[in-house]
Amino acid sequence: MPDCIIFDLDTTLAKSKQPIDAAMAHTLAALLTKARVAVASGGKCDQLQTQVADRLPPHAPLERLYLLPTSGAALYVYENGVWKQVYEEALSQDEANTIERAMHQANEQVHVIDFSEPAYGERIEFRGAEVSLSVLGQKAPIEAKQKWDPGRTKREALRAALAPLLPNYEVRIGGTTTIDVTKKGIDKAYGVHRLAEYLSIPIAHMLYVGDELRPGGNDEVVIATGIPTHAVTDPDDTKQFIESLLKHA
Ligand SMILES: [Mg+2]
Incomplete structure (x- = not known):
């Protein structure tokens, strides 16, 4: 054990x-x-x-x-x-704002999210030490989440577009619909x-x-x-x- x-x-x-x-x-x-x-x-x-x-x-x-x-x-x-x-x-509020702006910019390159569509709760959440983008919203039902990107291609595209915009942060795929950003390292x-x-x-x-x-x-x-x-x-x-x-x- x-x-x-x-x-x-x-x-x-x-x-x-x-x-x-x-x-x-x-x-x-x-x-x-x-x-x-x-x-x-x-x-x-x-x-x-x-x-x-x-x-x-x-x-x-x-x-x-x-x-x-x-x-x-x-x-x-x-x-x-x-x-x-x-x-x-912890990330500062300024850092969280920078990360949120970069998330929108990255999506403008890859177009996997339509921010004008309603979501299940907020899409971008500042969690103190992390900023998380949950594409369908923080409270999306699990069935909808599993259907959104079963092949990971949308999350990979979003991550690949976001990482170069945030060289001083860790950018990674979190859950089924999520990109997480924390401090470098x-x-x-x-x-x-x-x-x-x-x-x-x-x-x-x-x-x-x-x-x-x-x-x-x-x-x-x-x-x-x-x-x-x-x-x-x-x-x-x-x-x-x-x-x-x-x-x-
Ligand atoms: Mg897991």
Whole structure:
């Protein structure tokens, strides 16, 4: 059993922006009694709390759970009944405005979004340490999101147009309809390093579980940290993997 297991959230623990299901909550609570567990996602902290922490049974030891929201640009720990920020690589409002303008400019080159069309909630969200462009809006239904860019070509085109406009930032594909921007050098790999340092656990004693470890996937960056990894296909696959870990614990 690794000392700390970091899980990607979307499509690893839960479907895009959905809460983890009851069986996953039960399995994660059991895992928390054997190892420290962290959740890494492009979402903001309250999103991770709603999707994961709030779903765990009341007896789950939340002080062994760590949240790495906004793609590792921040770390939250549970202390005395509240989530406490350990660090955040925040962007200023000026930086957020620059990034938002660049997102519009990039789209003018590739035309994958019609900003005059109504969306499900706002399309561009400033998440403190990250600016996220969710093409259909932050509250879009999962069916619509899955239909929008199944081949990734629209997101790839948008990312390729945006990156040269923001050379001082990290520009990457986040979720099914999302492009995420953080400070240069701030990504899930940065989050892995900061968490290992915070816990004083060697990275080699940790494990990263994600659905996008393949080249170009949004979990791939963690491989360079040297963290052992395990690839999964969906939350059911992850559940089975955790159960197999528990069986051998
Ligand atoms: Mg994922």
